[in-house]
Amino acid sequence: MAAEAGAGEPAAVLERVRHAFPPVAALDDVSLSIAGGEILCLVGPSGCGKTTLLRLLAGLEHIQAGRIILGGRPVADRAAGIDVPPDERGVGLVFQDYALFPHLTVLQNVAFGLEALDAKARRERALAALDQVGMAEKAEVYPHMLSGGQQQRVALARALAPQPRLLLLDEPFAGLDARLRDQVRDDTYHILKNSHTTCVVVTHDSEEAMFMADRIAVMNAGRLEQVGAPVEIYGKPISAFVARFFSDVNRLAGVVETGSVRTPFGRIPAGRAADGQAVEILIRPEALKIAPLGTRMASWGVPAPSGGTRARVIATRMLGRSSLIHLDVANGAGTEMHMHSRMPGQVLPPEGELVSVDLDFGQTFVFPVSDPK
Amino acid sequence: MADGALTVDGSIGAWARRRLSGAGWTALALLVAAVVSVPVLVVAGHVFVPATEIWGHLVETVLPRYVRNTVYLAGGVGTGVLLIGVGTAWLVTMCRFPGQRFFEWGLLIPFAVPAYVVAYTYTGVLDFAGPVQSGLRAVFGWQSRADYWFPEIRSLGGAIAMMSLVLYPYVYLLARAAFIEQSVCTLEVSRTLGRGPWRSFFSVALPLARPSILAGLALALMETLNDFGTVQFFAVDTFTTGIFRTWLGLGEPAAAAQLAAILMIFVLVLIALERSARGGAGFQHATQVYRPLPRYALSRGRAMIAFLACFLPILLGFALPALVLAQWAVETREWIDRSFFRLAWNSFLLATTTGVLAVALAVLLAYGQRLRPSRIGSAAARVASMGYAVPGAVIAVGVLLPFAWLDNQLDAWMRAHWGVSTGLLLSGTIAALVFAYLVRFFAISFNTVEVGLARVTPSMDGAARTLGLGPAKTLRRVHLPMIRASLLTAGMLVFVDVMKELPATLIIRPFNFDTLATRVYEFAVDEQLQEASSAALAIVLVGIFPVIVLSRAIAGARPGTQATGRRASDGG
Numbered sequence: 017m018a019a020e021a022g023a024g025e026p027a028a029v030l031e032r033v034r035h036a037f038p039p040v041a042a043l044d045d046v047s048l049s050i051a052g053g054e055i056l057c058l059v060g061p062s063g064c065g066k067t068t069l070l071r072l073l074a075g076l077e078h079i080q081a082g083r084i085i086l087g088g089r090p091v092a093d094r095a096a097g098i099d100v101p102p103d104e105r106g107v108g109l110v111f112q113d114y115a116l117f118p119h120l121t122v123l124q125n126v127a128f129g130l131e132a133l134d135a136k137a138r139r140e141r142a143l144a145a146l147d148q149v150g151m152a153e154k155a156e157v158y159p160h161m162l163s164g165g166q167q168q169r170v171a172l173a174r175a176l177a178p179q180p181r182l183l184l185l186d187e188p189f190a191g192l193d194a195r196l197r198d199q200v201r202d203d204t205y206h207i208l209k210n211s212h213t214t215c216v217v218v219t220h221d222s223e224e225a226m227f228m229a230d231r232i233a234v235m236n237a238g239r240l241e242q243v244g245a246p247v248e249i250y251g252k253p254i255s256a257f258v259a260r261f262f263s264d265v266n267r268l269a270g271v272v273e274t275g276s277v278r279t280p281f282g283r284i285p286a287g288r289a290a291d292g293q294a295v296e297i298l299i300r301p302e303a304l305k306i307a308p309l310g311t312r313m314a315s316w317g318v319p320a321p322s323g324g325t326r327a328r329v330i331a332t333r334m335l336g337r338s339s340l341i342h343l344d345v346a347n348g349a350g351t352e353m354h355m356h357s358r359m360p361g362q363v364l365p366p367e368g369e370l371v372s373v374d375l376d377f378g379q380t381f382v383f384p385v386s387d388p389k
Numbered sequence: 390m391a392d393g394a395l396t397v398d399g400s401i402g403a404w405a406r407r408r409l410s411g412a413g414w415t416a417l418a419l420l421v422a423a424v425v426s427v428p429v430l431v432v433a434g435h436v437f438v439p440a441t442e443i444w445g446h447l448v449e450t451v452l453p454r455y456v457r458n459t460v461y462l463a464g465g466v467g468t469g470v471l472l473i474g475v476g477t478a479w480l481v482t483m484c485r486f487p488g489q490r491f492f493e494w495g496l497l498i499p500f501a502v503p504a505y506v507v508a509y510t511y512t513g514v515l516d517f518a519g520p521v522q523s524g525l526r527a528v529f530g531w532q533s534r535a536d537y538w539f540p541e542i543r544s545l546g547g548a549i550a551m552m553s554l555v556l557y558p559y560v561y562l563l564a565r566a567a568f569i570e571q572s573v574c575t576l577e578v579s580r581t582l583g584r585g586p587w588r589s590f591f592s593v594a595l596p597l598a599r600p601s602i603l604a605g606l607a608l609a610l611m612e613t614l615n616d617f618g619t620v621q622f623f624a625v626d627t628f629t630t631g632i633f634r635t636w637l638g639l640g641e642p643a644a645a646a647q648l649a650a651i652l653m654i655f656v657l658v659l660i661a662l663e664r665s666a667r668g669g670a671g672f673q674h675a676t677q678v679y680r681p682l683p684r685y686a687l688s689r690g691r692a693m694i695a696f697l698a699c700f701l702p703i704l705l706g707f708a709l710p711a712l713v714l715a716q717w718a719v720e721t722r723e724w725i726d727r728s729f730f731r732l733a734w735n736s737f738l739l740a741t742t743t744g745v746l747a748v749a750l751a752v753l754l755a756y757g758q759r760l761r762p763s764r765i766g767s768a769a770a771r772v773a774s775m776g777y778a779v780p781g782a783v784i785a786v787g788v789l790l791p792f793a794w795l796d797n798q799l800d801a802w803m804r805a806h807w808g809v810s811t812g813l814l815l816s817g818t819i820a821a822l823v824f825a826y827l828v829r830f831f832a833i834s835f836n837t838v839e840v841g842l843a844r845v846t847p848s849m850d851g852a853a854r855t856l857g858l859g860p861a862k863t864l865r866r867v868h869l870p871m872i873r874a875s876l877l878t879a880g881m882l883v884f885v886d887v888m889k890e891l892p893a894t895l896i897i898r899p900f901n902f903d904t905l906a907t908r909v910y911e912f913a914v915d916e917q918l919q920e921a922s923s924a925a926l927a928i929v930l931v932g933i934f935p936v937i938v939l940s941r942a943i944a945g946a947r948p949g950t951q952a953t954g955r956r957a958s959d960g961g
Contacts, residue, residue: 113846
């Protein structure tokens with residue numbers, strides 16, 4: 017956010033961009049500004065239009081409506097008849113499948129975009145880019161001899177070598193297996209930050225977005241649902257869709273009465289929903305804090321009693337850094353509701369135990385049911 | 390007709406100007422398609438030209454015979470290639486017997502031999518003066534033809550046999566591919582449900598492979614309709630011989646074009662058959678499970694029969710004719726003289742020129758379509774690819790009519806304005822011949838190049854473009870190096886087909902210009918079969934190359950084997 021306020025002119029701006037692959041509308045009136053030097057993550061379910069947005073920025077799709085400005089210069093403007101081809105935009109793109117040229121060596125791949133330089137300078141710059149990603153020793157090797165992680169780094173070096181004013185990454189880690197992915201992601205993050213390049217990263221993985229992003233733009237069905245810093249997106253989701261996209265949630269239904277809505281955990285403020293409106297209440301699992309009944313320290317390691325709601329433990333699972341507790345919560349109307357609580361560390365109450373549940377209002381969200389999603 | 394072509398070009402220009410960038414490629418592609426489709430359209434247009442007097446004469450006298458012979462020929466060859474092609478494909482795919490691995494590709498070898506070469510060879514062997522009948526006469530003491538019965542090779546039946554022997558590989562190739570692609574599971578299900586191998590074949594494997602088999606049949610029949618050398622030599626009057634006689638003998642181009650137009654109706658039926666068959670081929674894959682085929686081990690007696698069933702087509706379709714030709718070539722001594730080299734050089738020149746042009750145009754069309762996929766573009770490519778189905782004689786007529794018209798117009802204009810007569814600039818030149826070859830064989834190069842390009846993932850284009858290369862440079866530095874093998878294959882396939890081509894060459898070639906194929910034909914017509922042997926042998930030997938490529942391609946095409954390894958090593 018600081019970057020956006022301080023950087024003066026944004027690196028890239030999309031104004032009212034629409035795009036359709038008839039009969040499907042891929043982008044519906046999208047406006048977005050990307051600040052210089054920031055890493056913006058575009059997230060959303062598959063088919064939400066995020067890759068189309070990326071291809072429009074690169075110039076690989078022709079603009080259908082709206083305007084795209086890079087570094088203060090319009091590169092695509094339907095109304096003005098401007099559509100700068102990709103080779104003149106100075107935008108780098110890392111493809112999901114890396115798209116390394118199989119008939120060229122690693123060094124030739126990286127030098128591919130450096131045609132403007134003479135042979136010596138081209139080689140030096142390409143080697144420097146390879147060095148930056150730690151692949152200088154593989155310069156003379158052909159791409160098919162590299163592992164997936166190495167190919168990804170070469171693709172990154174190739175895109176960075178011409179020093180693009182905007183670097184686009186399309187699901188850059190999707191081709192890697194889970195164990196390798198965390199390491200490559202961390203390396204990539206530091207390479208990108210050190211290069212001070214403005215980046216747009218497309219991903220469908222919310223955790224990856226929070227790991228990489230200075231800001232996150234959440235897309236849904238061709239529209240930008242919410243744009244903001246990860247903390248903001250996670251803590252103040254603007255819609256049920258955004259809240260659900262970033263974690264599992266417990267869902268309750270209710271009706272607003274005098275500005276609040278009743279839950280098994282007491283009344284909670286209804287926000288912008290009007291009285292009489294049907295709402296859904298989304299509760300993150302970590303908002304449900306369980307504690308033993310009574311005053312003593314429970315054998316499963318959680319102190320402090322409280323006047324919370326009663327619930328019965330159905331099952332407990334240790335997930336590593338946290339524990340997942342399946343609960344039956346009495347809802348006051350004589351029936352019970354199944355909910356999940358996520359507690360940090362090892363909190364493993366025995367099955368059948370009655371526990372007390374407290375709700376953290378900060379991670380509980382109320383949205384009118386009329387919300388399309 | 391030419392007017393029609395011009396308006397097509399005009400609308401292309403207007404359409405191209407409306408695009409923002411990269412439109413040049415599309416416009417060029419459309420131009421190529423328009424030019425290449427002219428001959429076919431010219432001939433098709435003659436369906437509507439009012440009939441002339443000579444046409445009425447033709448209808449009364451020869452047309453019924455042409456139709457009858459063509460239908461019988463197609464029916465006979467169709468039956469022959471189905472029996473040989475499907476039977477051998479099933480044996481080598483599903484059974485285990487001695488030599489089966491060799492037969493897998495060996496059965497393609499007869500592809501190398503043009504039908505007219507087999508026809509000439511067998512005539513030399515089997516006619517009255519040939520070694521077989523002479524031998525029989527010597528053994529049994531017969532004196533004349535009246536003393537015994539021997540099948541007449543120069544007949545409709547003979548033509549059917551000759552063509553079946555060299556055209557069955559079309560059916561074999563596609564049927565085998567279909568059998569291989571079929572999941573073994575479907576066959577095993579059939580077996581577990583109580584059907585034996587034979588009934589499983591007829592109730593499961595054959596219906597599943599039917600689209601591919603029909604597509605192969607359509608291709609074989611297109612070649613049957615194209616044939617001129619065989620039917621002419623055997624005096625079986627079909628449309629091709631009719632077009633030839635009407636054009637060159639009677640000097641009636643319009644009537645020849647009308648015969649060609651009627652032949653086109655047969656061709657359209659075949660194209661429709663092939664298209665619908667290939668359209669259905671997409672539904673073949675019932676499951677995704679592929680395992681090595683569990684081949685039936687055959688008992689000794691059956692293995693012997695299977696061996697013979699696969700060996701005979703190769704023996705009769707290739708080995709025997711090739712040996713006979715080689716022997717003749719040695720006997721005639723002058724088998725490589727100066728005239729042979731001149732012919733070979735002419736053939737080589739035509740084949741190379743056409744091959745290079747066909748590949749270049751195919752790249753242009755396929756890459757234009759890749760840059761800006763459009764329905765018009767793909768329709769244009771399809772129209773431009775029609776030529777493979779159209780007999781060479783028809784294309785020749787369709788090329789010469791507009792060329793003559795252009796020559797006349799140019800000549801008239803030059804005389805009117807400059808007082809000079811240009812005469813015939815295009816007609817009867819090598820340029821006209823190369824153009825006819827391009828029309829006929831463009832589809833071969835286009836399909837090969839298109840398949841190659843399809844293996845280059847679209848993100849390669851995106852990567853090159855975002856790294857600062859324009860479309861033309863991207864083509865040169867990324868696509869062409871990556872699809873080099875496809876380009877070579879495409880060029881080579883066209884090269885070989887041009888070497889073998891006979892009817893179009895005979896009609897269009899410049900005066901006194903001979904190729905290997907026309908020389909073989911001329912010797913044969915003069916009953917000097919042995920003199921034709923060295924040229925015929927050269928054609929056959931060159932024809933082996935595509936067989937090698939095809940056999941390597943089918944070895945690699947089996948799902949579940951080596952596929953990933955190949956993809957990595959070919960570089961996409």
